[in-house]
Amino acid sequence: MSERHFTLFGKIVQSFAAHELLMSRIAAHLLGTQTASAILVTHHLTLEEKHKTLLDLPRHRNVPLDQYDRVRTYLNVLMMLAPLRNDIVHSTWVSAQSPGFVQPDWILNPLPRLKAVHAGADGPPSVRRR
Known part of the structure; x- marks a missing residue:
């Protein structure tokens, strides 16, 4: 990894x-409060949760x-x-095969995954009755 990366x-x-x-400032404006207050009540939310919240407020x-559409378009990007x-x-990075490029380490070294056990590919899992 280079300093440029x-x-x-x-x-x-x-x-x-x-x-x-900026999302916190928009939320604060919509709520008629200070930005610090909006940050305080949303700091524990993920980006996706903040996105949903900011789309609900307007x-x-x-x-x-038209204003709602502009906010939604901005957030979608x-x-x-x-x-x-x-x-x-959330990834470690390594040099890619092409010079000057990097890629997440998990691409070449995927983590083992758990596989769910299903009743079958064609039908729903069985339900036990007592």
Whole structure:
């Protein structure tokens, strides 16, 4: 991993932090409160939960549909990029086969997974009755 990779990763993580702050500012505005209060009540939420909350608030506050659509469009772009941010934050990274590129370590070394036991591929699991 080069310093350039770490710099780019840092920029992506910081960009998401800035977007989450903007989401808190929007929520605070809709609630008529201070940004710090919105951050305090949402700090434990995941990005996906904040996304859902921020989409629910405008409906509750009777925000005009065009404004709601702009917020939703903005959040949808952010959510499309969330898997990349999650990979950056929750993966170790190694050099890829192409020079100058990196990839998550789990691509070449997948973790063992548990497989659910089902009654069968064609039907629902059996139900035990007493």
